[in-house]
Amino acid sequence: MEYNFREIEQKWQKRWVENKTYHVTEDESKKKFYVLNMFPYPSGAGLHVGHPLGYIASDIYARYKRLQGFNVLNPMGYDAYGLPAEQYAIQTGQHPAITTVNNINRYREQLDKIGFSFDWDREVRTCDPGYYHWTQWAFQQMFGSFYCNTCQKAQPISRLVAHFEQQGTDGLDVACGEELTFTADEWKAKTEKEQQEVLMNYRIAYLGETMVNWCPQLGTVLANDEVVDGVSERGGFPVVQKKMRQWCLRVSAYAQRLLDGLDTIDWTDSLKETQRNWIGRSEGTEVRFKVKDSEVEFTIFTTRADTMFGVTFMVLAPESELVPQLTTAAQQAEVEAYLDRTKKRTERERIADRRVTGVFSGSYAVNPFTGDAVPVWISDYVLAGYGTGAIMAVPAHDSRDYAFAKHFGLPIVPLVEGCDVSEESFDAKEGIVCNSPKAGVTPYCDLSLNGLTIKEAIAATKRYVKEHHLGRVKVNYRLRDAIFSRQRYWGEPFPVYYKDGMPYMIDESKLPLELPEVAKFLPTETGEPPLGHATRWAWDTEKGEVVENARIDQVTVFPLELNTMPGFAGSSAYYLRYMDAHNDRALVSEAADSYWQNVDLYVGGTEHATGHLIYSRFWNKFLHDLGISVKEEPFQKLVNQGMIQGRSNFVYRIKDTNTFVSLGLKDQYDVTPLHVDVNIVSNDVLDVEAFKSWRPEYATAEFILEDGKYVCGWAVEKMSKSMFNVVNPDRIVEKYGADTLRMYEMFLGPVEQSKPWDTNGIDGVHRFLKKLWALFYNRAGEFLPQEGEPSKAELKAIHKLIKKVTGDIETFSYNTSVSAFMICVNELGQLKCRNKAVLADLTVLLAPFAPHLSEELWEALGHGTSVCDARWPQYNEAYLKEDSVKYTISFNGKARFTMEFPADADNAAIQAAVLGDEQSQKWIDGKTPKKIIIVPKKIVNIVL
């Protein structure tokens, strides 16, 4: 009987649904295990073969854990808000909700065919009101919280208000936008609006006037991780810096915890390193400089406090608030012209064109260590958003300052013994400090650093700054607050209305605030976000409901926020929602949260390293502070699956003809390579008939063949519709079955590795499953397995496999597992194994990889239950023992011959036998061996 995968797979997929095989509930009697995939954005192209790679890997792990007796949560859902659906809507008028549902249905169909053990009862969609209820709720919690640096935790904003009422800002150490100072009395004297404005400076979700990445073509702002090389990640449109009032999340408050948390989780070093880079912690010193002949003071940040004596000028960022204060009348015109010029440059232009530019402000700053007055310049090489937006320039030891000094003819003072700064700066943090004044020489400062190493000098200067109150030791982070508003339609609406220009939260009990219908998905004529088209988008504070815009009276009815939330809002806490997906009273119940805790194994791509994986960790830490999520880190172990690239195929058309020439002969003609649909090519051989009917213009095509075949060229490219190299898993399932697809995707190589999709080896995997089938059924359809005692050889074969596969699954080395299966099946085939017990073990081992086939065989073996409820077999070391062991005998490391010994022979016996051996004696040739090394079960090396 043939291995009929179609029948088998359909049968079991149906049964799994009927029996709710993969439904899981909290069960205190079992240990939990939470496996999670990054949920997909349901795009119009459908699922391609790259998606399932991670899903299969995690499904194998989930099934394996279940067989080991764990209660496994393995959910799936959809990241359903996003730009493509909206852009499609703008072009076609099709409502994004409809497109999204269609795409989701297609995804689901495709996923079902592959046989995953997802618990679909827990499915979430980020665009469901029942889901985004909790996205909005979390946002409100952030609005109602501030971050206390002392206790390293988010706190309710009411505590901050209480503090202000008692002692103003005195004794406060909290995360904020701007350092404010006021007394309790001053606080009480403020109006309601003023107080709200002050509080905004501390809220974790706040409305901030910040420089944002504005993308004119997309008509929206973007977060830093959505901008790559100065253009938008999606679409590649230019991005400019613009000051706008936007919702932001104070992610920066959590910078240190986000950094520290990395040491407690099991992620790859490279991914942790990427996050460390992104967080960008740098320890340094803030030093105050007075402006000469003025009351104005300003602060700079430096990591090189040791270079205080080499400061020859100062630089302000063009956007710095100090610029107008420090610009003298004489320089006014020149400075304004410069600001004008820099403002016009986009981020991309600034990156591309690194000319040195700048302008003198007219002011001088006084170095608090030397009393020297140095000129203050303005230049766009200093960033407004980092540190204080102002720097002290030490051209001798900073290459950027050096370039600036050379360009404008400013002095350069070297501070390290023996360094040569005539051609370039000496940036290295090594060497011995010189050129600092002798103690007591300047009236300003009695600090001398001469003779110290740079490290010592930095420490000494820090100490000095602290003691003399010239500034403070400071840690800076590159990580910025996340911009949380998008000028789009297809996203979560903010549960916010505006009164007197200030935002207020709509009552928690009235959530979710549902996304309204709009006539158009484009911004309004006045440039407002698409929600500006909604006719019912006002909030009645008395009734607590959405009402017609016409009724806005600013008394009880107020306008609602027109922005929506960005993509990462919905994906930041979805793993918590899966724990308790239908709860309409809380994001997650305490019971579910304390049972499932956090994700034990998270599988997804690296592309989210500085986006989702940072935001999620931040979001979870915030909820943890609130007591919602019991764990500080959401994803304990993370495995990054590699990308599956496309493998495009080409045909070669002879110029100006409709004749196509095979790959090997193309050099004899003048040809144009053309992409051809990979679905009509098999093992690089073109299906000529299919090609003719692929496109009308090829119907009359002619071919120059080699060996009777048309061979196509190929290249590895990104998998995309336009290159005709998208391979949908359905096709593979149709031809070979889901179990073959699953095993083949694993066989392709390590899960973490990126590789091109290539079906050239799939026949081998399919053949393996057929061979496995042949262990159970002969051609006549007779069922072969029988009761009985397994032979020693059978036991050895199967226990070798148990050991290998168990170890491999734990380390995600699925590709070698598949190889081990092939070896075992070949061995059992050669042994003509018919032993039920051995074949039952084989069936259970197969269950995570090829669940349909495994179920079928498990049933045939006479088990009434699903193989999912079987127990993972344990291997017995005793069966793996060899009777005898072959040793390689080497002389000075050169292998010469082999000898066989009983497995339990001791070293002395082996040594004696080897030395007494005739062949050995020839090599030893009367010499006395200097050393004899015996490697257990491997080698005897005799050093002469």
Added chain:
RNA sequence: GCGCGUGUGGCGUAAUUGGUAGCCGCGCCAGACUUAGGAUCUGGUGUCGUGAGACGUGUAGGUUCGAGUCCUAUCACGCGCACCA
């Protein structure tokens, strides 16, 4: 520029973590059974050499009885950060 990672047959890969390369699969070659086969089965397949053997893990050194694995330098590719003071 800084940081991280990877280089092994014609191809995808493997190597008990320092133990004497190339498991498994594809492809290819030969044979068997077939009317036939893009089916199935058996054997072979790193390179050079008829052969014994020699050489082989990007390149060049080093440590070691022994190196794909460790160290140094160098090249190539990939990724991350990038005017971050």
